[in-house]
Amino acid sequence: MAVYTDINEVELKDFLQAYDAGTLLSFKGIAEGVENSNFLLHTDRFPLILTLYEKRVDENDLPFYLGLMQHLAERGISCPLPLPRSDGALYGELCGRPAALISFLEGMWLRKSEAKHCRELGAALARMHIAGHDFDIRRENALSLKGWVDLWDKSAARADEVQPGLENEITDELALLEDRWPVDLPEGVIHADLFPDNVFFIGDELSGLIDFYFACNDFLAYDLAICLNAWCFEKDGAFNVTKARALIEGYQSVRPLNAAEIEALPLLARGSALRFFLTRLYDWLTTPEGALVVKKDPLEYLRYLRFHRSVKSAGEYGLS
Amino acid sequence: MAVYTDINEVELKDFLQAYDAGTLLSFKGIAEGVENSNFLLHTDRFPLILTLYEKRVDENDLPFYLGLMQHLAERGISCPLPLPRSDGALYGELCGRPAALISFLEGMWLRKSEAKHCRELGAALARMHIAGHDFDIRRENALSLKGWVDLWDKSAARADEVQPGLENEITDELALLEDRWPVDLPEGVIHADLFPDNVFFIGDELSGLIDFYFACNDFLAYDLAICLNAWCFEKDGAFNVTKARALIEGYQSVRPLNAAEIEALPLLARGSALRFFLTRLYDWLTTPEGALVVKKDPLEYLRYLRFHRSVKSAGEYGLS
Structure with missing residues (x-):
């Protein structure tokens, strides 16, 4: 359970500019995952998970991880789907860390x-x-x-x-x-x-x-x-x-x-x-x-x- | 930032029996508040905040706090609104702690x-x-x-x-x-x-x-x-x-x-x-x-x- 990096709404809105994700309504740090910082975002369109990759994740591996999720989701596997940025990239940068927006998956x-x-x-x-x-x-x-x-x-x-x-x-x-x-x-x-x-x-x-x-x-x-x-x-x-x-x-x-x-x-x-x-x-x-x-x-x-x-x-x- | 009490879906579903809140789809601990444990719940009807009151909150004060939120919300103040249980009570018990379901308020x-x-x-x-x-x-x-x-x-x-x-x-x-x-x-x-x-x-x-x-x-x-x-x-x-x-x-x-x-x-x-x-x-x-x-x-x-x-x-x- 962890939120390692705190973010503010100014940086977050700036980060969201690169996405077609709607208007930000709220964000809350969630106590899940021990490797990364995770936030639940609500926009006027859908809930999203924002993940900031902390140092235990090698940025060079992100194209594999995020590309795999996209690949699997496209083939009908129910898994988190990264939302691409307008430029097609699967992640950007927030607070000096690689950061991705990912679909919210219901379930427990x-x-x-x-x-x-x-x-x-x-x-x-x-x-x-x-x-x-x-x-x-x-x-x-x-x-x-x-x-x-x-x-x-x-x-x-x-x-x-x-x-x-x-x-x-x-x-x-x-x-x-x-x-x-x-x-x-x-x-x-x-x-x-x-x-x-x-x-x-x-x-x-x-x-x-x-x-x-x-x-x-x-x-x-x-x-x-x-x-x-x-x-x-x-x-x-x-x-x-x-x-x-x-x-x-x-x-x-x-x-x-x-x-x-x-x-x-x-x-x-x-x-x-x-x-x-x-x-x-x-x-x-x-x-x-x-x-x-x-x-x-x-x-x-x-x-x-x-x-x-x-x-x-x-x-x-x-x-x- | 804290989640002091961990809950599981069996206890949570049991707790939700007393409410007309729909079917539980997910719940996540959120890193907010220093006095209580807070979870964001999704049901098939709406998002909710679940608050477990830890020992710094006196249970005797809950009718005041929760009743006040209800009173203010009924008068048009935008504040979290406690969801009453089917028996009318504004809180129940979960994991041995007083616990309330409260409307999710958008905003940052x-x-x-x-x-x-x-x-x-x-x-x-x-x-x-x-x-x-x-x-x-x-x-x-x-x-x-x-x-x-x-x-x-x-x-x-x-x-x-x-x-x-x-x-x-x-x-x-x-x-x-x-x-x-x-x-x-x-x-x-x-x-x-x-x-x-x-x-x-x-x-x-x-x-x-x-x-x-x-x-x-x-x-x-x-x-x-x-x-x-x-x-x-x-x-x-x-x-x-x-x-x-x-x-x-x-x-x-x-x-x-x-x-x-x-x-x-x-x-x-x-x-x-x-x-x-x-x-x-x-x-x-x-x-x-x-x-x-x-x-x-x-x-x-x-x-x-x-x-x-x-x-x-x-x-x-x-x-x-």
């Missing part, structure tokens, strides 16, 4: 999801993968194998502060994943961060996907593995195989997995668990006490990682 | 106001005073003379930490105000906190007054004196007499001040400056370092107080 994220929601999610994810197929900008996944090694190099020496034995366990895990990581699975644009707070529902119906600021090119099945971690563990740490089955069935109802993807799923889930473990561990070790950000427990993802290590085949995720 | 507060805005403000303030005349709930001003003495008792011993000589200066000031404070000026419901961030404009037109959570019964001219302090000093500390004249002329175009009010204006302005000095001083001395709240400088209001002390008559505020 589920604090308590059920299997039926996971089924909806799986189908929406597969539709997104298919719609992203012909998007022509590429962005490497900075948080795949190479990124994990970099993060681990910065954290390994202090890992045993968090739990004794961690340094050896994760070093071994990383070596195994480097050795066995797949090389020939179907690739494409993935969301890479499809946690519950990035999926909106109205009632039980999925109304949209948001926050494409980790999207990149990678194995499509890796995106599904991220959702297995983000959606299918209960608060007590138990893996809910009913949700996992619904998620995968929903996905396959739109895009069937091939044999190699199915075989790789447990390994992809280990990698995905390691990825979130490593970023959380790094933040845990480097975020000062008393900072405004809520630190997330890395050990949650260590438990998920250990679970997937025990999985012998994708059948244990409910695949029939 | 001015970061840079001009004399013409002060004129609009003066007229709106006078209209509010007249509309509040027959409101039948009373609330004493907890931050008048008696409240100032209480605050000063808690801060006096440490005041010289902020500026040497303050203890003597404020003790003398308080004694003088206790001695000379008016007793027979026209009274009524005052807003008591009409700073720029509580006054919305669309373009140059005043679109509404918000945040009635300091409203109370007191001298009407005291409300005008609060606005003199809140609107008519420039960032460098200079008193802008053009703004003051416009503010008072705007007020008198709707409700002319009587001779006693005009004579009392410099003293009321001293009292008002002291009131904000004392609350800021208390917060300054008691808010822990590193707290989320931005501490406001009490010395700003000491300078205002000293200015008003030098004023011989209301003519110096631009009154003709």
